[in-house]
Amino acid sequence: MFFVTPAYAQAATPGGADVIMQLAPFGIILVIMYFLILRPQQKRAKSQQELVKNVRRGDIVITTGGLIGKVTKAIDDAEVEVEIAPNVKVRLLRAMISDVRAKGEPVKEAS
Numbered sequence: 001m002f003f004v005t006p007a008y009a010q011a012a013t014p015g016g017a018d019v020i021m022q023l024a025p026f027g028i029i030l031v032i033m034y035f036l037i038l039r040p041q042q043k044r045a046k047s048q049q050e051l052v053k054n055v056r057r058g059d060i061v062i063t064t065g066g067l068i069g070k071v072t073k074a075i076d077d078a079e080v081e082v083e084i085a086p087n088v089k090v091r092l093l094r095a096m097i098s099d100v101r102a103k104g105e106p107v108k109e110a111s
Contacts, residue, residue, distance in 0.1 A: 052094045055080060060101040063092060068101070 055061060059071045061082065069082035072089060082092045 051100055052097050055094065055097060055100060059103055061097045062099040062101060064096050064098045 055071060056074055057071055060068065061071060061080075062068050063082075067082075067084050069084040069090075069092075071080050072083045073081040075081055075091065077094070079091050079093055080097075081089050083089050
């Protein structure tokens with residue numbers, strides 16, 4: 001003996017328009033989140049990568065730890081040498097550079 005109420009039988013055939021109308025607000029919220037949150041964040045990350053990639057000798061940089069120093073040598077693509085005090089030089093990962101205060105002299109061309 002099975003007891004099936006008429007309410008279960010009626011709910012088994014949902015209308016297609018009802019489902020779309022229920023999911024539309026979620027879709028609108030996702031589009032708004034993309035334009036207000038994700039897209040600007042991606043632009044900032046791209047500009048930060050470009051800033052770090054273009055650091056060269058003579059630039060005054062600020063590290064994520066708050067130290068301010070002058071780049072004395074670009075060791076490789078991942079590291080730079082920064083002078084944080086007279087005769088005090090440290091090796092720093094480029095990813096740890098948070099800002100560039102002043103641009104230095106251009107790279108000397110070999111003659």
